[in-house]
Amino acid sequence: MVNQAEPLAMAGAFVEDAEAQARFLARKRYLAWRRRLLPVAAVLLFLLLWWQAVERFDIKPFIAPSPVAVAHVLAERFDILMANLVPTAIEAVLGFVLGNFAAMSLATAFVWRKTMEEALFPIAVMVNTIPVVAKAPILVLLLGNGMEPKIAIAAIICFFPTLVNMTRGLRDVRPEQLELMRVLSATSWEVFWxxxxxNALPYLFSALKIAASTAVIGAIVGEWIGSTQGIGALIIQSTYNFDSPLLYATIVVGSTFSALFFGVISIAERYMLRWNVTHNA
Structure with missing residues (x-):
């Protein structure tokens, strides 16, 4: 005799699975939207509190302008702000590329030659401990007053975090993985690649995201030492002229570029790590 309860039980289980999947997808969409909206809401709340503080306490514009005044300057002097952003962006990106390339190359050498790490890593630590404001004048004297010292400062700031993370990532390999490659008679280059x-990619991208922000800071600090253009130079000029709205607008432009640079590296991280997992699988 055919049991009539079995098809009904299977249909009920199917309905429950469909409902559970629908709830899971709805929860996933909710979390995705919350991740997008919470930062926007936080920024709007901060701007509202800032505006109210300026209005209620009657803070003078040359001390702290209102967000409305800053937005007015952003719109009115947009061309000037973008013209000064371009050299800073070039210096930051070139410094980012050069500094990280040098760090990854040296980390690779450290993995291949332990004696090289023992000899050069203390020097890298000592250079990293020198304040940026002390490095900038030295590099200006050595490289001149063009874009070169700003690129060098951005590269030096990016260099050390990437060197440390990349070295750790290349070394932090499970012994069973290395043993398997030996069993398969893999060459040293095959083990490396x-x-x-x-294994080093997650460590590397963690450092690159830090470097994306610090490279912009390095370029701006370099522009404080003898530069007539760039975000750093515009910050100095607006400070000396007590042009507080322009100062805040310049900071907003520099911070926005830094955040966009960070976002580009984060997108590249998601793509590369997903590709790496798929490729290895």
Missing amino acids: RIRVP
Whole structure:
């Protein structure tokens, strides 16, 4: 005799699975929208509190302008702000590329030659401990007053975090992975590209996201030392002229570029790590 309860039980289970999946998707959409909206809401709340503080306490514009005044300057002097952003962006990006390339190359050398790490890593630590404001005048004297010292400062700031993270990522490999590659008679280069480099990618991108922000800071600090253009130079000029709205607008432009740079690296991280997992699978 055919049991009539079994098809009904299967249909009920199917309905429950469909409902559970629908609830899961709805929860996932809710979390995605919350991640997008919460930062926007926080920024709007901050701007509202800032505006109210300026209005209620009657703060003078040269001390702290209102967000409305800053927005007015952003719209009115947009061309000037963008013209000064371009050299800063070039210096930051070139410094980011050069500094991280040098750090990754040296980290690779450290993995291959332990004696090189023992000899050069203390020097890298000492250079990193020198304040940026002390490095900038030295590099200006050595490289001149053009874009070169700003690029060098941005590169030096990016260099050390990437060197440390990349070295750790290349070394932090599970012994069983190395043993498997030995069993398979893999060469040193195969071990490096198939095991060490994929393992180092999460460490590397953590450092690159930090470097994306610090490279902009390095370029701006470099422009404080003898520069007539760029975000750093515009900050100095607006400070000396007590042009507080322009100062705040310049800071907003520099911070926005830094955030966009960080976002680009984050997108590249998601793509590369997903590709790496798929490729290895």
